[in-house]
Amino acid sequence: MDFSYAPEDEEFRSELLSWLNANLPDFLDQGEIGPPQWDSTRRTMQRRQAWQRRLNEGGWAAINWPREWGGREATIMQNVIYSQEMAQAKTPGIYNANGIWQIGPMILRWGTDEQKHQWLPGIINADCHWCQGFSEPQAGSDLANLRTAAVRDGEVYVLNGQKIWISTAHLAKWGLFLVRTDPDAISRGTKHEGITALIVDMEAPGIECRPIRDVTGESLFNEVFFTDAPVSVAYRLGDEGRGWEVAMGTLGHERVGTAGLAIGLKAELDTMIASTRDHNPGALCDPDIRDRVARAWTQIELTRLLNVRALSKVLKGEKTWPEVPLAKLQWSFLSQTLAELNVDMLGPLGVLGMGGPDAVDGGHAVYNYPWQRYTSIGAGATEVQKNIIADRAIQLPRR
Numbered sequence: 001m002d003f004s005y006a007p008e009d010e011e012f013r014s015e016l017l018s019w020l021n022a023n024l025p026d027f028l029d030q031g032e033i034g035p036p037q038w039d040s041t042r043r044t045m046q047r048r049q050a051w052q053r054r055l056n057e058g059g060w061a062a063i064n065w066p067r068e069w070g071g072r073e074a075t076i077m078q079n080v081i082y083s084q085e086m087a088q089a090k091t092p093g094i095y096n097a098n099g100i101w102q103i104g105p106m107i108l109r110w111g112t113d114e115q116k117h118q119w120l121p122g123i124i125n126a127d128c129h130w131c132q133g134f135s136e137p138q139a140g141s142d143l144a145n146l147r148t149a150a151v152r153d154g155e156v157y158v159l160n161g162q163k164i165w166i167s168t169a170h171l172a173k174w175g176l177f178l179v180r181t182d183p184d185a186i187s188r189g190t191k192h193e194g195i196t197a198l199i200v201d202m203e204a205p206g207i208e209c210r211p212i213r214d215v216t217g218e219s220l221f222n223e224v225f226f227t228d229a230p231v232s233v234a235y236r237l238g239d240e241g242r243g244w245e246v247a248m249g250t251l252g253h254e255r256v257g258t259a260g261l262a263i264g265l266k267a268e269l270d271t272m273i274a275s276t277r278d279h280n281p282g283a284l285c286d287p288d289i290r291d292r293v294a295r296a297w298t299q300i301e302l303t304r305l306l307n308v309r310a311l312s313k314v315l316k317g318e319k320t321w322p323e324v325p326l327a328k329l330q331w332s333f334l335s336q337t338l339a340e341l342n343v344d345m346l347g348p349l350g351v352l353g354m355g356g357p358d359a360v361d362g363g364h365a366v367y368n369y370p371w372q373r374y375t376s377i378g379a380g381a382t383e384v385q386k387n388i389i390a391d392r393a394i395q396l397p398r399r
């Protein structure tokens with residue numbers, strides 16, 4: 001693979017870096033946003049909204065979108081550069097990550113002109129928050145088993161059923177939901193058929209969000225209950241029964257997004273070392289800690305090279321297994337490894353809770369330790385990724 005970048009890619013990088021230099025320090029100086037009585041999820045969301053708006057002002061919120069909708073029509077290499085530089089600069093998260101990377105591209109591909117005008121400007125400018133409602137109690141890894149019923153009645157679908165683990169649904173105005181319009185498809189053995197994608201106004205009657213307290217003590221995700229909830233047929237994305245295709249057709253957008261992961265992990269390790277130097281320097285002389293830091297560093301470098309190999313295959317139009325499922329496994333393994341190491345490196349200070357006056361980095365380590373468990377469940381559970389590798393890459397025989 002040729003590791004050099006084309007002149008237009010370097011130009012893209014330098015434009016991005018000069019925008020970041022002009023905007024990021026100033027934004028970070030503003031510190032916390034929102035009234036003190038808000039919980040940390042709400043305060044984080046407020047900050048993300050302000051950051052996404054700032055990105056959008058500079059034309060950096062949705063680089064993959066068409067120019068007419070505020071994007072830059074970025075190439076694969078430009079996506080890689082963007083993901084690397086944002087990770088390196090440790091930029092804040094954005095308000096509508098789902099909206100920018102998944103739902104927006106779905107609307108662009110499948111939406112009518114009216115739908116595009118109704119929703120795309122609000123997604124890119126973070127005017128209102130969007131959630132993504134796929135999972136159900138019996139449909140997680142086996143998503144096509146979903147059963148939330150949508151029955152057409154004139155110009156509305158009437159929804160009944162339950163979703164679960166829907167991130168920030170309680171803060172969202174809109175959501176993209178997968179529902180079942182053909183209840184017999186599962187018993188026919190064709191469960192990927194008969195699924196429809198609907199855009200749901202989360203404030204409509206018959207919809208109840210119940211936040212679930214997660215392992216960190218926060219309430220990020222929700223159960224969402226539908227009881228005779230009407231959703232206009234005009235809010236359907238794509239044809240009835242084609243929801244699987246609508247939802248899966250845009251997942252390719254995630255593939256190159258992994259390019260920045262190793263850089264983000266390396267930046268996290270650098271921060272951990274600097275913080276330990278400041279707060280618990282003796283730990284850096286401990287042979288066990290030194291060994292774990294060196295192993296983590298080596299694994300991060302291997303992951304970076306794995307991503308480069310995946311990218312090379314993407315550019316050649318080749319299939320990206322086993323690299324992509326392996327990179328997902330590496331990401332979850334390393335995120336959890338670093339979270340555990342961080343607590344141990346900081347010693348007694350590492351377990352001081354969030355908000356405490358002596359907590360290091362606002363108590364990041366003790367929050368992050370349980371939080372990173374999600375990386376082996378979300379975006380494809382570990383066992384499922386291993387099945388993909390066994391099946392497609394190693395082609396182990398099936399029993």
Ligand SMILES: Cc1cc2nc3c(=O)[nH]c(=O)nc-3n(C[C@H](O)[C@H](O)[C@H](O)COP(=O)(O)OP(=O)(O)OC[C@H]3O[C@@H](n4cnc5c(N)ncnc54)[C@H](O)[C@@H]3O)c2cc1C
Nearest residue numbers: 132133134135140141165166167374377378381382383384
């Ligand atoms: C932080 C977080 C945020 C989330 N946000 C959203 C959201 O916004 N919207 C949304 O729709 N969903 C969301 N989810 C849900 C997520 O998509 C599901 O948790 C995920 O798909 C796994 O499904 P599940 O929880 O039902 O677990 P299951 O699929 O039931 O898996 C349970 C266990 O069984 C294993 N397993 C499952 N199938 C197999 C198999 N075939 N072979 C071997 N082992 C198997 C899994 O690896 C896992 O260990 C979120 C989850 C988390 C953790």
